[in-house]
Amino acid sequence: MLNSVVNRIIDGQHWLEPVADFLQKVVGGTYKALGAPGTALKSFNHGTWLGHPLHPVLTDIPLGAWTMAVIFDIIYIFNRSHTWTSAADATTFIGILAALATAVTGFTDWNETFGRERRVGAAHGLINTVALLLFIVSLIVGLTGGSRAIAIVVAFVGYALLLSAAFLGGELVFSIGTGVNHHAWQQVPEKFTRVMLEGQLKDGVLIRGLAGDTPILLYKNGETVCAISETCSHAGGPLSEGKIVGNLVQCPWHGSRFDVCSGAVKQGPATVSQVRYETRMQNGQLEVKVSEHTLQPN
Ligand code: FES
Structure with missing residues (x-):
């Protein structure tokens, strides 16, 4: 039910197509411009060396770190101890570092998609990118002595976006089959x-x-x-x-x-x-x- 509503919304976002065209040119063109090292780096970012897509392995790190940051912020709201704001800043920072690597692997995988898969993937990536920017803003506000209330609100908005992007990530894999082994269900002859x-x-x-x-x-x-x-x-x-x-x-x-x-x-x-x-x-x-x-x- 929810996924059909979400998909209708995404399918109505026609501006995603030119944005996706542009982003795929940038991602594909960057690897191509790097020549043979670019091909090796691209395989590395896909997770070929791991025998498993690298992107879903990394996604847990920012999601976990930012979940901790939000929990620390909530505790601070009730407790008012700056121990919790320091903890929130530290986990936000860890989440930002991990999110950068996660974004690189995600856009690398997405670069090979087309059609609806590409559209949903573009929405997933762009929402996550906005979430990343909001956590960066939240951290800067927190570390530069700005309003802690603003830092917390910005982080909460980023976290809400993160969860909606995670929903789309699940949609990509479980509904569309992106990254799924395409001969996983084929019969394999056990006898000659x-x-x-x-x-x-x-x-x-x-x-x-x-x-x-x-x-x-x-x-x-x-x-x-x-x-x-x-x-x-x-x-x-x-x-x-x-x-x-x-x-x-x-x-x-x-x-x-x-x-x-x-x-x-x-x-x-x-x-x-x-x-x-x-x-x-x-x-x-x-x-x-x-x-x-x-x-x-x-
Ligand atoms: S490399 Fe994509 S289908 Fe073979």
């Missing part, structure tokens, strides 16, 4: 299952096959036939339409790279490795089953 005739494989060419209903990416290199999940874990891109770069397959949608034989994720935005399959030839047919060495957590 026929995919195609051996003669249909071509050396050095990415080929899509089906094991039952499960799309498999096949890559023949001499005598070796490698098989991994064909559906990109990031957002479901078709890896068979991507390209081979050395021993890596690059997704055609946002450029994630995976080891074409082990399925290991090597470059973001993906953070989850592809399912790895064992292959064998049986009576002229290629068969696959999930490998016990697969890096995919499912």
